[in-house]
Amino acid sequence: MKKTLLISALFCQMATAQEQAPMVLNYDKPATFFEESLPIGNGKMGALIYGGSDDNVIYLNDITLWTGKPVDRNLDADAHQWIPKIREALFNEDYQLADSLQLHVQGPNSQYYQPLGTLHIKDLSLGEVKNYRRSLNIDSAIVRDSYQRDGRFITREYFASNPDKLIAIRLQGDVNCQIALTAQVPHQVKSTLGQITMTGHATGDPQESTHFCTMLSVKTDGEMAASDSSLTITKAKEVVIYIVNETSFNGFDKHPVKEGANYLEMVTNDLWHTQNMSYEEFYARHLADYQSIYDRVKLCLNKDGRNPNDLPGAKDIRMTDQLLLDYTNGGDQTPYLEELYFQFGRYLLISSSRTLGVPANLQGLWAPQLWSPWRGNYTVNINLEENYWPAFVANMAEISLDLKSVV
Secondary structure, eight states, rough: OHHHHHHHHHHHOOOOOTSSSSOOOEEEOOOOOOGGSEEEOOOSEEEEEEEEESSEEEEEEEETOBBBBBTTTTTTTGGGGGHHHHHHHHTOOHHHHHHHHHHGTOOOOOOOBOEEEEEEEEEEOSSOOOOOOOOETTTTTTTEEEEEEETTTEEEEEETTTTEEEEEEEEEEEEEEEEEESSSEEEEEETTTTEEEEEOOSSSSTTSSEEEEEEEEEEEEEEEEEEEEEEEEEEEEEEEEEEEEESSSSOOTTTTTTTTHHHHHHHHHHHTTTSSSSHHHHHHHHHOOOOOOOOOOOOSGGGGGGGGSSTTTTTTTOOHHHHHHEEESOOOOOOOHHHHHHHHHHHHHHHHHTTTBOOOOOTTOOOOSSSGGGGGOOOTTTHHHHHHHHHTTTTGGGGGGGGGTTT
């Protein structure tokens, strides 16, 4: 008991808001691979931001977009009859036979978690790119990137709001860009002035698959033109993009077509809501909601042991990938990286698990591939449990409510 009290006292002493350094991932080049992209999410929708200066690729996800339909719970009602035969084969050390017999009790594979779409924001201006920076501010749940091209400065921001069910993107500077939306799953795209609409369904029979509708609202002070599937913006100082999406998913026990949710009406309402407030108001609501969970825990391991060049605002700041490389090689095991790693884990769980009855899967909710590894499913031998280990000990207990339909 005394040890527990001592540890609690030490943690409370370390975990004060005044001592924790700003939690920011910093990079000086765009992402090339999935692992390098910066994730945002509101617990249902998510995005992986690669941040290219020529073609800014953003992969979109919705945690309810799966192939197939509910499993027939009586499908393997007679599977238990094979257990004695499997045991007999094992006792006889006929492992090849036992392995073949166990296929009778496995049942079908699970369905696939699928990517929603891919957003391309292409810079139409020409010239050499300099001073590129990309960051994820974990404290405020926002991604930013910026660069200079031919003397012009471009900044971009991205966040995913839970209270307003949207992803917001803002471009500022001398903006000339093309905005296009596509997908790896079957889909159709149509653009009109200020809006792009994409409908489609998960891979497979459209009568047996989850359907979706993604809508983009685009506002600008520049000139805008619409083609069949994209928008072109020129001579702008600011462009704001709102992304909303709904699917026909109505629960893991409901057929996505015959018993599906009215996703078309829902997404239309979501899009109308984007007209109600300014970008700043949406971000303020997002920040208040996110920090109501995130700000419960601060961590400071050893502020005197930090390298000052690791902290945001330093003149010669080390990028996060360099910080990680130096730590791995044993050259500079700064406590700042450990603090950053801890809070990044909390950020990921908050961002991927706020849809009641739909927990974070093997991908969290971020999946750029059409066919996710291990189907992006729920493996309850250990992986699902590992996702939620921080929920209680890191003071995010309500996040675990998403497990209700699984456990």
